Amino acid sequence: MPNEELNAISIVFLVVQSRATSSSSSRVTAQLELKAPPYPLDALEPYMSQKTLEFHWGKHHRGYVDNLNKQIAGTDLDGLTLEEIVVKSYNNGSPLPLSTMPPRHGAPIWNHDFLWTSIKPGGGGKPSGLLLELIERDFGSVDALLSEFKQAALTQFGSGWAWLGYRAGKLVVEKTANAVNPLVSDYTPLLVVDVWEHAYYLDYQNRRPDFVSTFIEKLISWDAVSARLDEAIAASKSA
Amino acid sequence: MAFYAAALASTSLTTVPLRGTAAIAIATNIQDSRQLVGRCRTRITAQLELKAPPYSLDALEPYMSRETLEYHWGKHHRGYVDNLNKQISGTDLDGLALEEIVVRSYNGGNPLPTFNNAAQIWNHDFFWSSMKPGGGGQPRGVLLELIERDFGSLEGLLNEFKQAALTQFGSGWAWLGYKANRLDVGNGVNPRPSEKDNKLVVQKSPNAVNPLVWDYHPLLVVDVWEHAYYVDYQNRRPEFVSTFIEKLISWDAVSARLEEAIAQAAARAEEDERRREEEDGVMDDGDAIEMYLDTENESEAE
Numbered sequence: 204m205p206n207e208e209l210n211a212i213s214i215v216f217l218v219v220q221s222r223a224t225s226s227s228s229s230r231v232t233a234q235l236e237l238k239a240p241p242y243p244l245d246a247l248e249p250y251m252s253q254k255t256l257e258f259h260w261g262k263h264h265r266g267y268v269d270n271l272n273k274q275i276a277g278t279d280l281d282g283l284t285l286e287e288i289v290v291k292s293y294n295n296g297s298p299l300p301l302s303t304m305p306p307r308h309g310a311p312i313w314n315h316d317f318l319w320t321s322i323k324p325g326g327g328g329k330p331s332g333l334l335l336e337l338i339e340r341d342f343g344s345v346d347a348l349l350s351e352f353k354q355a356a357l358t359q360f361g362s363g364w365a366w367l368g369y370r371a372g373k374l375v376v377e378k379t380a381n382a383v384n385p386l387v388s389d390y391t392p393l394l395v396v397d398v399w400e401h402a403y404y405l406d407y408q409n410r411r412p413d414f415v416s417t418f419i420e421k422l423i424s425w426d427a428v429s430a431r432l433d434e435a436i437a438a439s440k441s442a
Numbered sequence: 443m444a445f446y447a448a449a450l451a452s453t454s455l456t457t458v459p460l461r462g463t464a465a466i467a468i469a470t471n472i473q474d475s476r477q478l479v480g481r482c483r484t485r486i487t488a489q490l491e492l493k494a495p496p497y498s499l500d501a502l503e504p505y506m507s508r509e510t511l512e513y514h515w516g517k518h519h520r521g522y523v524d525n526l527n528k529q530i531s532g533t534d535l536d537g538l539a540l541e542e543i544v545v546r547s548y549n550g551g552n553p554l555p556t557f558n559n560a561a562q563i564w565n566h567d568f569f570w571s572s573m574k575p576g577g578g579g580q581p582r583g584v585l586l587e588l589i590e591r592d593f594g595s596l597e598g599l600l601n602e603f604k605q606a607a608l609t610q611f612g613s614g615w616a617w618l619g620y621k622a623n624r625l626d627v628g629n630g631v632n633p634r635p636s637e638k639d640n641k642l643v644v645q646k647s648p649n650a651v652n653p654l655v656w657d658y659h660p661l662l663v664v665d666v667w668e669h670a671y672y673v674d675y676q677n678r679r680p681e682f683v684s685t686f687i688e689k690l691i692s693w694d695a696v697s698a699r700l701e702e703a704i705a706q707a708a709a710r711a712e713e714d715e716r717r718r719e720e721e722d723g724v725m726d727d728g729d730a731i732e733m734y735l736d737t738e739n740e741s742e743a744e
Contacts, residue, residue: 262676360649360650361612361614361650361667363612380612382611399612400613400668401672401676401677405672405676408513408517408673
């Protein structure tokens with residue numbers, strides 16, 4: 204075969220080969236990140252200890268992120284935003300089977316991100332402004348809201364979460380089991396407390412009521428709740 | 443009268459040292475004085491007891507600390523007992539045996555408010571006696587035979603058991619059970635006996651659910667609610683479950699329960715067979731023919 208032809212064939216061959224290589228090895232995968240709480244791990248002492256944050260954020264939350272990244276790599280969930288993954292993997296109550304891992308692992312990550320930003324050092328106190336108005340309109344008083352919120356947290360048997368949410372123009376209290384969260388439901392979350400035992404066992408052991416009271420009195424970031432309410436209202440107007 | 447005797451026998455009242463005929467004698471007195479009692483509106487209620495583990499609270503160290511037992515048994519388990527007693531006082535569940543309260547409260551899958559407390563009491567009783575100091579090691583005898591028959595090997599069983607424990611998301615339990623040939627429909631006999639009957643099975647259950655509600659015989663359980671291991675292992679559930687398997691399981695207890703389960707299953711099978719024979723109308727030929735004739739005559743008359 205003449206040299207020119209051989210060269211031409213080799214060039215074509217090389218081009219074809221490099222195309223194949225780039226399409227199989229340089230796929231852009233979006234790895235989900237473990238977001239840090241917006242305060243150092245000891246900032247919530249003495250109400251939530253550094254030790255708790257080290258395990259709760261550093262092991263449990265981190266574990267969910269690492270596991271989910273492994274599970275979705277190369278699947279159709281890869282590259283989606285966390286919220287999209289949560290909704291897709293929930294699948295109307297029948298979570299997509301994803302090997303032997305916990306079924307709703309998009310949601311635990313989302314829930315924990317939301318938890319850390321629901322609280323702050325020097326939290327507690329009172330809500331104000333529009334949030335306060337709506338609380339008084341929909342619950343009668345702040346005390347009544349907090350009472351209902353606490354009840355939800357204490358009657359969520361087993362593992363789960365209690366939420367303050369915004370549904371069709373109204374504030375509501377809800378509770379969910381395990382990793383279920385409002386993204387798959389009909390309300391916008393404004394505030395959450397984690398009542399899985401790992402959230403409070405190191406500091407409060409079996410005393411979930413004490414933990415929830417302290418959460419309410421010393422940890423809630425009403426600023427965050429207000430900001431989320433504003434967003435929810437704006438979103439419902441533009442919808 | 444029988445009610446009170448049964449109540450005394452089945453709920454281990456600590457304050458009543460009487461048994462048998464003495465209990466009946468007392469019950470008679472109670473019966474007589476019920477008139478007075480009724481008028482005074484005081485009811486004798488049978489309070490469920492918090493049973494202690496069959497070993498001291500530090501006996502499972504270092505695998506399960508005394509601190510864990512103090513919280514797990516002393517607070518969580520105790521709390522369920524106290525709460526259930528409050529819930530059932532004066533109701534028709536009052537005075538029943540715990541297992542009966544569990545099954546009735548399960549209400550065919552639509553649990554009543556008493557279910558969580560009742561089942562959790564039962565589950566924890568069963569958990570403490572699934573373990574022992576110096577536990578672990580190997581099962582033997584019939585238990586080992588069935589394990590090898592139904593799981594291939596001990597390792598096969600323990601792997602499946604551990605997997606169940608680790609994939610029970612949230613709070614719950616992992617069980618080894620004996621599945622006999624029954625349906626969960628009261629006295630119903632399983633019309634479709636399958637290969638899976640009369641076998642050892644591994645199950646996991648959420649929150650307070652337990653195999654009694656499926657009419658299986660539980661043989662072994664591990665608690666994987668986080669309170670069971672958080673003080674000693676924090677998030678490391680796999681390590682906790684491995685340690686439970688290697689150092690805590692009481693295979694003696696499992697064997698004893700298996701014997702009981704097999705015996706019960708055999709007794710029920712006999713009973714079912716007897717009932718089936720009755721229903722088939724095994725009578726002498728004369729009677730059988732007469733029945734048919736009567737029916738035909740009636741229809742012809744019309």
